[in-house]
Amino acid sequence: MRALTWTAMSPPSMVVSRTATSTVNFRRISLRRDLVCVRATASSGTAVSGGGVVEAVELVEIGERSKKWKWKGEYSVNYFVKDSPEEVTPASQTVLLVHGFGASIPHWRRNINALSKNHTVYAIDLLGFGASDKPPGFSYTMESWAELILNFLEEVVQKPTILIGNSVGSLACVIAASESQRDLVKGLVLLNCAGGMNNKAVFDDWRIKLLMPLLLLIDFLLKQRGIASALFNRVKDRENLKNILTNVYGNKDNVDDTLVEIIAGPANSEGALDAFVSILTGPPGPNPIKLIPEITKPVLVLWGDQDGLTPLDGPVGKYFTSLPDQLPNFNLYVLQGVGHCPQDDRPDLVHERLLPWLAQLSST
Secondary structure: OOOOOOOOOOOOEEEEOOOOOOOEEEEEEOOOOOOOEEEEEEOOOOOEOOEOOOOOOOHHHHHHHOEEEEEOOOEEEEEEEEOOOOOOOOOOOEEEEEOOOOOOHHHHOOOHHHHHOOOEEEEEOOOOOOOOOOOOOOOOOHHHHHHHHHHHHHHHHOOOEEEEEEOHHHHHHHHHHHHOOOOOEEEEEEEOOOOOOOHHHOOOOHHHHHHHHHHHHHHHHHOOHHHHHHHHHHHHOHHHHHHHHHHHOOOHHHOOHHHHHHHHHHHOOOOHHHHHHHHHHOOOOOOHHHHHHHOOOOEEEEEEOOOOOOOOOOHHHHHHHHHHHOOOOEEEEEEOOOOOOHHHHOHHHHHHHHHHHHHHHHHO
16 A cells, blocks of 8 residues: 555456466457557456455454564564465465555455465564554654565564565565565565655656645645644544545455454554654655666566556556566566555455466476
């Protein structure tokens, strides 16, 4: 999820890639003359809510199996781990799931079981979200989240790991990969990567330029405690939150009470308001466009074409869709009808692309 709208999430699929192996039926369509794209429709499994059957982890299990790690000996960070039930093989990977703005570990509940059948799955609540600490006075930055990820890999996971992130979680993974000096990061999976911690990042998007005076005014107003509190209470109201999520998701059936609780629950914890204000008014952080060329590890990019927060025709979206023709380590799939958080909106389509890519990565 990306800041300002508080959330992000969305349905079928298009491909922009050098290699494409899948169990779907394809029909060629046109997106741009210099890109080869196809629409994919799932050919197996029982259709549920516009997609294939996906077994989700119960929130109770996530809560019971979650652990705590002390970051820098001071901050309590919540994380979850689920090992593969099968014997570990050379094809097994270790992955770390990193959520977006306003979300937490349960936002990956529809993906954990599919991944953990063959891989060891870690998921983390970034500082300021979920069940992790929300320390008073902490200045949240993209760089601090990237540092947290690298420290977590070094101290807890202790093996080369594939980072899988959504929105600002994707950007934190990009920064971590660009700064890793010890081969802690084995690969990246980016789901609708954000251009920055907040909307002030994308200055060369005409839509942001038009809104910039309003964004600066919002920054000023959010620094007034009473105004910030009133706005935050309005945003986290469950009915308002459900309306926001419905506008963000392509698959409306997945905007259920469970999802609303996943977002609204942590927003009621101590320190959540301070985190909300700090993230929206803080520096946007490093631009992914400048960092991507530094990354030589394999990268899989999945992008929902109905994303209104980081749209395909915006500067960040255009840049990522150009990468497969420029960098040999990049594969990109555009998911048709999908919004900002594909992993929860249409997890079946994400798994169609992600699981074969992980298997292929193991064999190379």
